[in-house]
Amino acid sequence: MGLLDGGSPLSWAETKKNADLIRETGIKQFLSLYERFQGLTDDCLKWGDEIEFTVVHFDHDKKTAQVQLTDPALLERLQQAENADPGNSPTAWRPEYGSFMLEATPGKPFGGATGDFNEIEPNMKLRHKELNEMLAHNTRCMNITCFPRLGCPSFSNPSFTPKPDSSVSRSAFFPDEAINPHPRFSTLTRNIRTRRGSKIAIHVPIFKDVNTPSPFLEDMSQHDEETQAGQPDHIYMDAMGFGMGMSCLQVTFQACSLAEGRLLYDQLTAICPIVLALSASTPIYRGYLSDRDCRWAVIEQSVDDRTREERGLDPLENDKYRIPKSRYSPVSCYLASEKYNDQEIVQNQEVYDTLRTAGIDHLLATHIAHLFIRDPLTLFSEQIDQSTTTESNHFENIQSTNWQSMRFKPPPASSHAKIGWRVEFRPADLQLTPFENAALVMFVVILTRTVLSLNLNFYIPISKMEENMRRAQERNAVLDQKFYFRKNVYTADGQTAAMAADSATPSDDDYEEMSIDTIVNGKDGVFPGLLPLMDSYLRDIGMDVASRCTVSRSFELIRKRATGELKTVAKWMRDFVAAHPHYKQDSVINERVNYDLLMACDRISSGTEHCHELEGDP
């Protein structure tokens, strides 16, 4: 979850006092990066994934499962290999928000060789194995997006009682002990809540089963006033940990140049909702079946630090902007062409002017000025004074707490042209198996190459992409929803998508609502399909047999997810719960159902059981 500053965290009031300084320095740091690296070109597209793991403790006698709170020493042990031989260990480990979470990436990025596609699944398996081998008996690392009973009584091992009067989150359900002890994470939690002026309030529609009370309303009478403000027919959660305690699959690309990065950012922005729907794996929250299949809206709400004024509930008096979205949200503007930016982009005018005066073009300046409407959320006293040329922490401070569906990343200040302009693809829920996770990664990686090689154009209005993000989270969206997608994705010879967009007059006729099946697999006379386009790209470049075979298996999984021949993880989980003898058709995931569900997930993730419904033929 981004940068780990060390030191003494400042209070929210002190952080807020320094906010302008952080932004001013941050912009100078960005300009310095831009000047140094704008001309950077690299002949090779690099990529790598990030997987966030959840550690789970099983009690096989009691038939219960809890998240296992881990010691920071575990991370140190996992990092031993990379520290001993920097740049040469096959995996790299990082902390994540929950003290029951860890994040892992390949030790170094994959490159342009098609043979690298054969490395990705084994590398994911290796990460799984490395962590599992360090865990105690009955404790397992799991590839789940959300621990189903997160926030239920005794959901963690060891178990702690939440302290709503004194904890950093004030949560009635999520104790501070479940937050990673590095000060960054508790400071983020406290400052988001303090800035907002109230506790976090997350509402997710409940799935109404035959025995679910109607209206569904939990008895919160023993809790504080804020906690009692639950909405009928919604599951209520009150802490950052309910969102940032969830895991995802991200893919980062290094582009060959700044311009290519901007183009990729835009084209992948339109793909985010499609992959979100295909990856759906999050039907359960705080012990209840919800009516949503993906984590997205829950994290959005979990880090929503906007004040009442910014949310439009009170007149603007103390704050500067009305802000329509949380810091965690779908992107607000395209970066390579502005023709389809049809939403209001709230921006920091001073930042915009500074960037323009320094020679940054309108669109990039708009993007950065939009990110810079936010306050820094953490500040460490030792780090206030920063160089504007050799450091970039203040820029990163704002950048890394804008958790958007895509992230555009300049090279780091310390990089001597070794790392280029990058785009991070952030929407996907996590899959149970390395095979599924690797398949999604390959789908996105090969799509980027296809887009660049065939100059494909996926531009649709940003507002339609946002609507797609909303639809993607609906229960069974992959089969039941339609998504706005561009009808003609081809461009004229020699044109990039951005050039095509710039020279066109956008119209409602550019796009139509399509099923995921049509978008992914194509439909005669309607749409060529992403997979067929990617296949034709792969035929053009030629591929060795082994890589071809790996990619075909992955494409087959994506193809069948899109047609419904294979289930999403969310669908599989719902069916598992529905068929469980201890489930009472009341939307409640009790200890026993939770235990059996997680045991099944563990068998499938670690490969001791093959799940045909999820993975297809072995």
Ligand code: GLU
């Ligand atoms: N866990 C977050 C998610 O599921 C992402 C945190 C990060 O940016 O690393 O989206």
Ligand code: MG
């Ligand atoms: Mg992460």
